[in-house]
Amino acid sequence: MLPNNARRTVMLPAVSAVLATAMLATACGGDGAGPKGTAPAADAPKSAPAPRQVVLVVDGKKTETTTTGTTVQQVLEQAKIALGPYDLVKPAADQPAGEVVTIVRLLSAPKLKVIKTPAKTIRKKSSSVPPWSEKVLREGTDGIKxxxxxxxxxxxxxxxxxxAQKIKRKPVARILAVGPKSAGTGSAANLNWAGLAKCESGGNPKSVNPAGYYGLYQFSMATWTSVGGTGKPSDASAGEQTYRAQLLYNKVDGRWQGQWPNCGKYLFS
Structure with a gap:
């Protein structure tokens, strides 16, 4: 039997050998979670997209196609639809395909054109403006599209x-103040203006004499302007022409002979 000191000397090397073996096993054998040499599991393969219905609208004509494509380009390829160089596709070919794909066949590249939208004219009655006259309250502005x-x-x-079209500038309406449409002026309103008009122009408010006379009562431009007329007399309404003819009669104090030397007598028939 060995002394106690001798037994301790023999046992220490044996314990050290066991600890060393355990440390080597830990360093070389991984984390010990599974059997040595087992490879990690591979990712499961992705399944192909399920077939679905997509509506194709080509120049307004609708058709349906069954497809597994995810982008517009893939859907069109499976449907055997080729795009021209200028064709418009919505959504774009590289975008995900929704339930509807729209195609517009073009024969040329798109171009831009600037179009003016004429401003409207709004007329408002006003007692502060002379009869059959107009006053500009606001100038209009044409729109741009x-x-x-x-x-x-x-x-x-x-x-x-x-x-496609885009409004770049909205039109702004022109506003006019319009005077009352008076039926006559003073005692002149009681005269036979229809008889005078029939003699002067055949009763045609659009009548034009090459010598420079216009309308029902064959106004010259100078005479028409002198009684507040604007533009050509033949472009004014029959009512305005009669109103201004009556103004002229009053302006010359009833001396109609200088204005209508041949037909003035019909005023009194």
Whole structure:
């Protein structure tokens, strides 16, 4: 039997050997979570998209196609639809395909055109403006519209088609104050103006004499302007022409002979 000191000397090397073996196993054998040499599991393969229905609208004509494509380009390729160099596709070819894909066949590249939108004229009655006269309260401004267009084929013909339009500037209406439409002026209103007009112009408010006389009562431009008329007398309404003829009669104190030397007598018939 060995002394106690001898037994301790023999046992220490044995314990050290066991600890060293355990440390080597930990360093070389991984984390011990599984059997040595087991490879990690591979990702499961992704399944292909399920077939679905997509509506194709080509130049307004609708068809349906069954597709597994995810982008517009893939859907069109599976449907065997080729795009021309100028064709418009919505959504774009590289975008995800929704339930509807729209195609507009174009024969030319889209172009832009600037179009003016005429301003409207608004007339407001005003007692502060002389009868049959107008006063500008606000000048109008034409609008501007940008139109995108291209040529397309319709019924075998090449025709322009508006693709889109944008309002760049809205029109601003012109506002006019309009005086009352007076039926007559003073005692002159009781005269036979229809008889005078029949003799002077055949009763035609649009009548024009090459010598420079206009309308029902054959005004000269100078005489028409002198009684407040604007533009040509033949462009004014029959009512305004009669009103201004009566103003003229009053202005010359009834001396109609200088104005209507041949037909003035019919005023009293």
């Amino acid at each position: 940008i139109v995108k267009w291209a040529y397309v084929r319709r019924k075998g013909k090449k025709v322009p088609k508006v693709l």
